[in-house]
Amino acid sequence: TTALALVELNEDRGVFGPAPTPHADVPRRVDRLLKAHPRLTAGRRLQWTAAGALVPLVPVLVALVPALRAL
Secondary structure (H helix, E strand, C coil): CHHHHHHHHHHHHCCCCCCCCCCCCHHHHHHHHHCCCCCCCHHHHHHHHHHHHHCCHHHHHHHHHHHHHHC
8 A cells, every 4th residue: 555655665764663773973963953053243233233223214215205306
């Protein structure tokens, strides 16, 4: 049946049965996942905050610049 065929196809991957022998790269992958990501410096966070504060002004400028040019 289809289920048996899927089991046979995935047996070597350890999906439906015992896991294969451990790979040498597993400890390196685990260490990479557990290591903290580098954080932004205080200056870089301030720059991103300032840029984020300016984003809501873009639609206002798009609406007002043509009106100011018409004056």
